[in-house]
Amino acid sequence: MIDKHLLKLRARDDISADEEAAIRSALGETIMLPADHTFISPGTLLEHSTLVLDGIVCRYKDLSNGQRQITELHVAGDFADLHSFTLQYLDHSVMTLTPCRIVRMPHKALTAITEQYPHLTRVYWFSTNLDAAIHREWELSLGRRSAIQRIAHLFCEMQLRLSIVGLASERHFDLPVTQAVLAECLGLTPVHVNRVLKELRETGLLEFRSGRVTILDLRALRNMADFDPTYLYLERKRPR
Amino acid sequence: MIDKHLLKLRARDDISADEEAAIRSALGETIMLPADHTFISPGTLLEHSTLVLDGIVCRYKDLSNGQRQITELHVAGDFADLHSFTLQYLDHSVMTLTPCRIVRMPHKALTAITEQYPHLTRVYWFSTNLDAAIHREWELSLGRRSAIQRIAHLFCEMQLRLSIVGLASERHFDLPVTQAVLAECLGLTPVHVNRVLKELRETGLLEFRSGRVTILDLRALRNMADFDPTYLYLERKRPR
DNA sequence: CGTCGGTTTGACTGCGTTCAACTTAGGTGG
DNA sequence: CCACCTAAGTTGAACGCAGTCAAACCGACG
Known part of the structure; x- marks a missing residue:
């Protein structure tokens, strides 16, 4: 079920069996979402993060004139909003672009991970930094590429x-x-x-x-x- | 010396006296850098992160045709490359835009923090997520603003x-x-x-x-x- | 007083937008 | 099965924001 997530993590670092078990036990139930459904809005306090199992999800920001900028695309295996763990609320929206299967990880479980699994904590910290790296590359595209x-x-x-x-x-x-x-x-x-x-x-x-x-x-x-x-x-x- | 860094952190979360002491003891010696000096290049393995005490620093990415996109500006109190702790090497360069006073924090010290100070770990994780939020806002500017x-x-x-x-x-x-x-x-x-x-x-x-x-x-x-x-x-x- | 980096201005160009019309594909109901 | 509807894709013509190229200006500093 979370095999794509593990594939993504293990492409960058080693994940032990203990850590894998910790991830699995931190997850809640699987949820289906329809396409074109905004499930996170700016400013809302969040208590769990969303792992995409299937489908395409995006983060986007709106301008007051109605224009929209998508800031990142998420695919199976990505957390769409792992950063909400430390941020508590987001500065952007998150929506499905296709029908999606997702699973939630409560922030309480993430707090427990930070207290018991320092290495896994760094892996998830890395994961949010990877999102930031993608943001930077998109800045380069938007600013300088034709x-x-x-x-x-x-x-x-x-x-x-x-x-x-x-x-x-x-x-x-x-x-x-x-x-x-x-x-x-x-x-x-x-x-x-x-x-x-x-x-x-x-x-x-x-x-x-x-x-x-x-x-x-x-x-x-x-x-x-x-x-x-x-x-x-x-x-x-x-x-x- | 790191009062601006503490001002920045405390604008978003509480930092205890213990945590402040942990930060102080994790820092190395103060270094002066001249203006227009690239001190981090993409791909180089890094063993410490850089706290800006004074001056303006930027992250930038180059295109092969020589065009350059600055992806974020850093001011006094900011870590310019805290994300290098989990990333190990960076996908972009970091340079001074003015003469700068900086101080380094060894990644070993950060590892120790993640093992002893879960809350401070989340504070620094938050800090890298704040950088990502700035990246997203710049994406919005670059993509949609006049x-x-x-x-x-x-x-x-x-x-x-x-x-x-x-x-x-x-x-x-x-x-x-x-x-x-x-x-x-x-x-x-x-x-x-x-x-x-x-x-x-x-x-x-x-x-x-x-x-x-x-x-x-x-x-x-x-x-x-x-x-x-x-x-x-x-x-x-x-x-x- | 000359040099050099940075700023300012003008004339022209062009990439991407805007507006509008038309086509295509997929889904729905008679 | 086909008429209809709608969202998405396609194309053309004209426009305009920002780029390009080039020259002049300015102030700091030797």
Whole structure:
């Protein structure tokens, strides 16, 4: 059930059997959520964090004029709001983009983990820092990359993140979101996303149709996007 | 010496005398760094984190074509790279923008803190999550705000963050950086930053001259920027 | 007084937006 | 089974914000 979560954690650090057991016993019941459902709003006091078992979830912030910026996408195995453990309330919303299966971890259980499992605490701290690293990379995209580079980069990121949890190959993965959602991730308009997707298709780099991505030339795509996976911290510089 | 750091922490949570002592005893010697000095590069294994005592520091990421995006500004009282404790190496660079006084905290000392001070551990975890919240707000700026809103927003943020550590009033604060640095924060060109600063000056909102900011109308500035300080987590929703 | 980094201004360009119309795909009910 | 509806995707034309390029200005400092 939480195998994808463990795959994600173990891609970055060792998790002992004891720690795995501690994680399992900290989780509550599994919940299904419909698509397009905002389940966390800014400022609400939170008492548990949300682990995504299946589906796509996003964090987003609104501007008063109705514009929206998605700040991160979450896939199976990710905590969507582990940071709410220390923050207590969030500065952003969290919503499902597809139907999702989630499971909750009470903050009380996380407090117990911080008191009994220092290493696992650091693993989860790491996990929120990984989210921050993704935020930084998106800042770079939003601030400095062209539209075509931004789109290419997002697909590179999702391909790699999904492959860690066994949901992507080098050529294919599902990303069942609309072009409008991509636009909200990338700081673009849906119309322009559409035009750029056409360009990517016509130059033989990538196809995106009805939520399915086909990467035609991964090397060229990464090159065009200036994709450097360092920020996903998949390289272990030394064994712990 | 670390009074600004304590001011920052205590603006968000209670820090006991024991915890304050633990922080003090974890710190190494004070170091002076010149301006425009990159002291952390991506991928380098790090064994201590850097607390800024004085001056302005930034995190930045480079694109292969030489373009640069600053992802966060750090002021006195901030750790510039507390996240390196769990990440071990960083995905970005860290540099001084002014001459800086810094002090280092060995990661070994932080490990000891995580093993002996669960609450202080959560405080520092919170601190890295606050950095992530700032990243998200910058994503919103870079993705959806106009140039004039972005600039106004950055000044609103710095005014509030600096006021917490006693370095800003409602009308004045020092931000001794060039317009080119602002451009690198905001995803704009220096030329356009210059034009927008002129516009802010002429509409009587704000003046920025030789590193000194004069806010002429804070309410109007915040309104124009759509500034909502929630993301700086200065509101304590319940006493701990 | 000359140099250099930083700021300012002008003219022109272009990437991405805006607005609007049309197409396509999927789902629903007669 | 098909008419209808709606959300999503596609395309075209015109616009505008910010970029680009280049030159002039300014102040600090040798």
